[in-house]
Amino acid sequence: DFFPRKGKRNGAWMTSFKSQYIENDKNERPHVSIVCNFTKPTNTKPSLLTFNEVTTLFHEFGHALHGMLANTHYRSLSGTSVYWDFVELPSQILENWCYEKEALEIFARHYETDEVIPLEYIEKIKKAANFQEGLQTLRQLSFGMLDMSWHGINPSDITDVKAHERTVFEKTDLYPDVSSSCMSTAFGHIFQGGYSAGYYSYKWAEVLDADAFEVFKEKGIFDRSTATSFKDHILSKGGTENPMILYKRFRGSEPKIDALLKRAGLVT
């Protein structure tokens, strides 16, 4: 369901109408769909996706694969029914293919001339994506730690909201504090919206997807045995085992931050 229409919610997501499960020896297959709000085709032009829309499509397709390749007994543990901080690995890892020449050659062609997108455009997109990445990284870390700090101790013991926040932010400060600002009271993720100490999962998912994609970079982004291993150890397993056990079976070790820092341009 790719295009906007009246009454449709904004954004993009994967919907599961029916999960996969096994009952009476029958493997019931899942029904999933990808919902987006992409640039509509017109009378004279097909739908020409922006780069952002392409990465969104790959992202949601990753969630869809997690649902479609599920192969577990119980529907409550099937597909994307995993711990909160593991659900974005299949989706975010797929986005990496959008920056690879081998992948782009398959579909990223000019709609009139059939010319493959010039690689220098992709290099520019990569560089632009890393603009102010150091600041962004510190910002995400500070939000994750602030969220965690409110849930890690008895909040009744925190008598001064601003003073508490300052002690947390000290570790990630790049600019001096603005005394009139207070993030805790404006940060919905801390107490509502289902995060409640789970905001760190954004950055954590990046650690996982960058580290996992390293295997594909080493073996080839379309390497069949690596893809099969990713399917067998991660995509098909849902929440049947602890994510770290599943991850280590695919990767051979726990994730390291090196690949993420390198991709972000923070180390060379």
Ligand SMILES: [Zn+2]
């Ligand atoms: Zn997602």
